[in-house]
Amino acid sequence: MKNLLDFTLEELQSWMKENGESAFRAKQIFSWIYNEVWNYDDMKNIPNSLKHKLKDNFYIGIPKIEEVYESSLDGTKKMLLRFNDGNIIESVIMQYKHGNSICISTQVGCRMGCKFCASTLGGRVRDLTCGEILSQVIIGKKICGDRISNIVLMGSGEPLDNFDNVMKFLKIVNADYGLNIGQRHITLSTCGIVPKIIELADKEMSITLAISLHAFSDEKRKEIMPIANKYSITEILDACRYYIDKTGRRITFEYSLVSGVNDGKEDARSLAKILKGMLCHVNLIPVNEIKENTLKRPSKKVIEEFEEILKSNGIEVTVRREMGADINAACGQLRKSYIESAK
Template structure:
């Protein structure tokens, strides 16, 4: 049975037409789903009984079940563990700011990129999430917090550009007026650097923010942290980023997870500043989260500030990411792995 959340309005209109229904019924259905949080066809009161029966025979409304809810001590971060109908588990994080609520969604169950500082990839990838499954994370989160989500980051479990077609469809769906109507400028997509897909995304001329998980100023160091570096060099990534900027006129964010005694030296900062000089960009420094399966440790406060100061002095716009939800394992993949281990679904590593 197809998940109706994967359909656009035009696709549902066509289904209505093909099944002897009036096309305007499609908009009614989506109003119930996206505006009224009604996820059962039989309770959509302004639809004829026959129409509801046809819908129920052809479609499901796949909203995941909540397994666990975690709230940080300062109550500005929520983490949800969701279970889909096939039993797979993903996690979604909501961060509350004065300017609105941001959500970090997962795009895959697990990940195959192998980045050593990320818990999502430890057990590999299970499968891609469909566009509707990504969208459902937002619907369920809004229901849980009782507030609207206004900003999206595709930065949870998975590599978005490794699930390119579903992610592109998701971007179209979530931006649509009949759906959640979240503007492209309120969406950030993070990638470890799949160069051909960066260029393909650039050609779409979306106004989303592209974030590159860089984490090293040179190929030699990056290869020790991120296997993708063996396929695409930093110079190739930078050229793809320049292409993206030229096509979209959008500033790129470079994410840099600071690891103690690995990539947090003054020399690395100097090298990074030289690499990014003249590029329309912003650097987001991330104090790395502890992952049990590796020996990476977070940089000292002094090293983090020193690294930031060097970049700023060299003319690179830089911020240090505020740490949110560390007391609830809010980093990618940590909570999911902890839960699966507790249920003996994963062996201790």
């Protein structure tokens, strides 16, 4: 049995023709699915003979909603979703004045080992298929009762470590027969897998690329990000310049501020120096404190000083607003605590 959500329209049309059905049925079926009808028997304009074929060959891979937590602070909703094989992932719906954003996972767990991230603590279990990535957006739309206008691939997993499935997801989610979410409304976050950044650049897409940088030097970066042992900051920045040249898109650099590690005034000045002249924006993220390590967030004063130094050196910068602080809305926190409590 195959997950129907893993199929593009063209692939399902080909299946229809190969199985003696009219190709136009594919678009009808997807129309039902994207309008939250996930039972073949409820697809009223589909012939019974085709429904039987669909039941014999495909399942509609909408995960089970294990839990939904809603923040009393800002209305952020965090979903724990369970797939057919029992694996649990998490997604977060954030409501803004400009629309609903969803932060989705691309893998069950993660093998990148970044010290500030809870999703990597248990390692990578497996990749998500393109349909499993897509299903988070579909079910998120149902839960919030409104259109999802922005997608952030910044949940559990490293998107470029699951490259082919993520690329197919981007194609399907952008398609007019499906959710029709424009590429400019999609952000992909990576810890910096240089060959894949270059491969992504060559596709000349309009998505926003976000780089988890978190340090101005390789030595400091190695302290918190094992990927720094494979790719230097110079290599990452060169790949980013290539991406900008190919796409014309501004890069976002994510910088988790960790007290006493990378939050000093010299860190800020050095960061501004290496980014000077690049079409970029820095997103400062006060680190999410988790019980498995001793990383602490800086004081409000230190954060403001760091921000001001970047601004005074001509670097565009914002401090990320914390969402869902009362529901463990940071990457991997909720999944890990849920699995531990279920043992």
